[in-house]
Amino acid sequence: MIDSAALRARLAGVRDAVARAAGRAGRAPSSVRLIAVSKTFSAQHVRIAAEAGQMDFGESKVQDGLQKMADTSDLQLRWHFVGHLQSNKARKAAAFHSIHSIDEARLLNRIDVAAIAAGRGVDVLLQVDMAREVTKHGVLPEAVGALCDAARGCQAARLKGLMVLPPASADPEESRFYFSRLRLLRDELLSRGVAPPMLTELSMGMSHDFEIAIEEGATMVRVGSAIFGDRSYA
Numbered sequence: 001m002i003d004s005a006a007l008r009a010r011l012a013g014v015r016d017a018v019a020r021a022a023g024r025a026g027r028a029p030s031s032v033r034l035i036a037v038s039k040t041f042s043a044q045h046v047r048i049a050a051e052a053g054q055m056d057f058g059e060s061k062v063q064d065g066l067q068k069m070a071d072t073s074d075l076q077l078r079w080h081f082v083g084h085l086q087s088n089k090a091r092k093a094a095a096f097h098s099i100h101s102i103d104e105a106r107l108l109n110r111i112d113v114a115a116i117a118a119g120r121g122v123d124v125l126l127q128v129d130m131a132r133e134v135t136k137h138g139v140l141p142e143a144v145g146a147l148c149d150a151a152r153g154c155q156a157a158r159l160k161g162l163m164v165l166p167p168a169s170a171d172p173e174e175s176r177f178y179f180s181r182l183r184l185l186r187d188e189l190l191s192r193g194v195a196p197p198m199l200t201e202l203s204m205g206m207s208h209d210f211e212i213a214i215e216e217g218a219t220m221v222r223v224g225s226a227i228f229g230d231r232s233y234a
């Protein structure tokens with residue numbers, strides 16, 4: 001049995017924390033979209049959060065996300081793909097409302113082709129490897145401009161902004177540097193002439209560091225365990 005009261009209480013607590021962090025940054029709480037990352041949790045968990053008004057959900061595996069979409073198709077939810085996307089899954093991933101993890105032109109083009117074929121638009125964000133971690137997915141900061149250029153040629157994949165996943169650290173303050181660097185990269189791209197509608201979103205911050213991300217300008221935070229509880233990958 002799911003403890004739905006506890007889930008609702010955690011969701012309310014996260015919403016409060018989002019609003020307080022926005023307030024500290026002099027921003028409206030509505031300028032931050034809370035994405036509830038439901039990976040490893042069930043469609044029933046999604047339903048409980050949806051009944052409490054949560055609209056945006058995130059998944060990191062294509063198949064799991066499609067299954068939960070199907071199981072909650074009676075609700076009007078927005079599904080975000082936040083995990084690493086293999087190019088052979090691009091066609092299926094085009095069923096998501098948005099994809100936060102585009103890191104190469106080939107993948108972007110595959111999403112565009114798939115979305116055109118499906119007759120729908122897909123919002124995309126570029127995942128930036130800000131810490132230059134060789135083990136991490138993402139495009140290096142100096143290559144983001146070229147991907148923005150590639151996005152101008154797309155018809156159904158609509159570039160909306162940037163995403164970062166800082167190196168894992170016990171201290172959330174260590175994420176601040178990467179969040180501010182992503183914001184500065186966005187500003188630099190704007191000053192170099194990238195169209196502002198392509199760079200409106202900054203997807204950054206997870207359960208342990210979303211408040212810092214909001215202080216640094218996040219427009220989307222991806223929060224899983226702080227809403228749904230501890231994950232077991234078993």
Ligand SMILES: *Cc1c(COP(=O)(O)O)cnc(C)c1O
Pocket residue numbers: 037039060082083165205206207208222223224225226
């Ligand atoms: C799992 C995941 C999250 C959420 O992580 P929590 O620590 O549970 O909040 C956010 N972003 C990505 C890319 C993820 O894979």
